[in-house]
Amino acid sequence: MKKIYFKSIVFGLATVALASCSDVADEITSIVYNRNFSPTSVEAKVRNRTNIELSWNLGDGVTNYNVEVYANDSLTFAGSPVKSFSVSPDEVPVLIKGLEGETQYSFRVQATDGNSSRDSKWSSAYAKTEAEQIFKNVAEEDIKGSSVTLRWTAGEQAETIVLTPGDIVYNVTADDIAAGAATVTGLTPETEYKALLKSASGKTRGTITFKTGIDLADTDILVKAGDDISAAIKNAPEGYRLVVEPGEYGIATDEAAFGGSITISKQLTIKGLRQNEHPVIKGRFKVEAPLTIDQCTLDGKGTDGGQCFDFTDALEIEYLSVTNSEITNYTKGFYYVNKAAKIGQIDIDNCLISNIECDGGDMFDCRAGAILKLNITNNTIWNSCKGRDLVRYDDKSSNFEGVTPVITLDHNTIVGACNDAGKRILYVRFKGNSINFTNNIVASSAGNFSNQKNTAEPTFSNNIYFEADGFVTSGANANALFVDGEGTILDPQFADAANGNFTIGNDNVKDKKAGDPRWY
Numbered sequence: 001m002k003k004i005y006f007k008s009i010v011f012g013l014a015t016v017a018l019a020s021c022s023d024v025a026d027e028i029t030s031i032v033y034n035r036n037f038s039p040t041s042v043e044a045k046v047r048n049r050t051n052i053e054l055s056w057n058l059g060d061g062v063t064n065y066n067v068e069v070y071a072n073d074s075l076t077f078a079g080s081p082v083k084s085f086s087v088s089p090d091e092v093p094v095l096i097k098g099l100e101g102e103t104q105y106s107f108r109v110q111a112t113d114g115n116s117s118r119d120s121k122w123s124s125a126y127a128k129t130e131a132e133q134i135f136k137n138v139a140e141e142d143i144k145g146s147s148v149t150l151r152w153t154a155g156e157q158a159e160t161i162v163l164t165p166g167d168i169v170y171n172v173t174a175d176d177i178a179a180g181a182a183t184v185t186g187l188t189p190e191t192e193y194k195a196l197l198k199s200a201s202g203k204t205r206g207t208i209t210f211k212t213g214i215d216l217a218d219t220d221i222l223v224k225a226g227d228d229i230s231a232a233i234k235n236a237p238e239g240y241r242l243v244v245e246p247g248e249y250g251i252a253t254d255e256a257a258f259g260g261s262i263t264i265s266k267q268l269t270i271k272g273l274r275q276n277e278h279p280v281i282k283g284r285f286k287v288e289a290p291l292t293i294d295q296c297t298l299d300g301k302g303t304d305g306g307q308c309f310d311f312t313d314a315l316e317i318e319y320l321s322v323t324n325s326e327i328t329n330y331t332k333g334f335y336y337v338n339k340a341a342k343i344g345q346i347d348i349d350n351c352l353i354s355n356i357e358c359d360g361g362d363m364f365d366c367r368a369g370a371i372l373k374l375n376i377t378n379n380t381i382w383n384s385c386k387g388r389d390l391v392r393y394d395d396k397s398s399n400f401e402g403v404t405p406v407i408t409l410d411h412n413t414i415v416g417a418c419n420d421a422g423k424r425i426l427y428v429r430f431k432g433n434s435i436n437f438t439n440n441i442v443a444s445s446a447g448n449f450s451n452q453k454n455t456a457e458p459t460f461s462n463n464i465y466f467e468a469d470g471f472v473t474s475g476a477n478a479n480a481l482f483v484d485g486e487g488t489i490l491d492p493q494f495a496d497a498a499n500g501n502f503t504i505g506n507d508n509v510k511d512k513k514a515g516d517p518r519w520y
Contacts, residue, residue, distance in 0.1 A: 251283025
């Protein structure tokens with residue numbers, strides 16, 4: 001009986017299957033559900049501090065989406081929404097404007113086709129807006145040695161301005177609000193301050209940073225427009241600072257011409273008087289002592305073709321610091337170490353570096369010496385080093401026992417450098433090195449990181465690459481010893497790269513905050 005029963009079941013199933021396959025008229029070609037499916041992948045992203053871009057996957061047959069926005073909420077959707085509206089599918093993603101800063105918002109989306117009985121269930125997301133920014137950029141003429149005038153949109157309400165360091169609190173007056181300006185006194189000269197404009201509720205309405213101006217000290221020498229800067233450098237005592245007014249200055253081999261070089265044989269600082277109007281110094285520096293350059297434009301046009309900074313003797317030198325400056329038009333490179341010099345630290349920070357051809361040298365070029373710490377941070381490098389290596393550091397470790405160089409490149413925008421399959425950003429051969437390569441944008445380069453076995457594989461984090469596959473994609477460059485496997489390929493959408501404007505247009509790149517911060 002069991003066998004007969006089994007065969008009957010098989011026969012019955014076969015009959016049903018044959019009937020189903022032969023009856024084309026009963027084929028299911030569409031399904032109409034009782035209600036629309038809820039939107040999926042709802043995502044809320046902050047745009048321009050207080051706007052939110054809301055996106056989701058579109059559904060079939062949906063004609064509109066209902067959107068509700070709740071303030072000070074974490075997906076509870078209690079009370080009444082602060083905004084509610086409908087959008088068509090072709091309006092997605094939608095940019096929601098007019099939100100309050102530093103506020104957590106919940107968003108929910110519902111799919112509809114005009115029949116309310118078929119409305120989907122709500123799908124949700126949340127995001128917190130950033131602080132508002134109603135401060136205007138601080139003008140040079142508003143910055144003094146011990147005071148600053150801060151400006152914002154006239155008529156906008158505010159309660160206090162809080163400055164750090166020092167936790168200085170300034171109470172905003174009605175006159176300040178009407179004028180959109182307030183002057184804060186009692187500051188320390190040459191100090192980086194952060195100012196927060198606060199509302200009565202304590203929320204931030206604006207944030208700005210600035211550096212107070214110079215009050216000349218006993219160890220400062222003011223170099224005025226038209227002065228001989230070579231003479232000022234030669235005559236300055238050890239450890240003094242030259243404060244240089246805006247203007248054009250030449251380091252001359254004779255009194256008649258710019259374009260020479262001068263030896264720095266004592267500790268010295270050369271600083272532009274103003275933050276936004278730099279003195280232009282034409283010439284080169286032979287570095288034989290600690291040197292600081294700040295708020296200057298160094299121009300190699302008309303020089304003998306050498307590097308901007310040349311370490312010309314086998315000395316121990318504590319540091320070279322180049323900050324908040326522009327370096328341009330040098331033929332061979334930025335610095336050159338071809339003597340057995342031992343340099344404690346080189347800092348290159350917040351600089352614009354352009355039109356350095358690297359004809360006869362590499363950009364940051366150490367061949368015979370040792371640099372214990374090399375920090376290249378917050379710079380933009382473009383129209384330079386197209387056919388050479390960016391960081392060259394030859395192996396002279398046998399001459400410098402115990403030296404283990406640390407190389408850091410962080411928050412730089414590097415465009416067009418090493419634009420050859422055989423050229424390297426990190427041509428590092430000095431044994432025992434360690435490298436950090438983080439938060440950089442590398443664009444328009446056919447090069448690679450390194451093909452040298454002594455080059456330590458860097459610590460990589462949050463880097464972006466565009467038209468530079470040899471740095472991020474395995475196999476894209478046969479010369480590459482390693483690639484940044486965690487890197488992201490994205491087009492920054494620079495505003496005008498050909499003319500040196502690298503303002504970022506791609507919101508996804510802005511979200512990552514990679515590259516030189518000046519372009520965010």
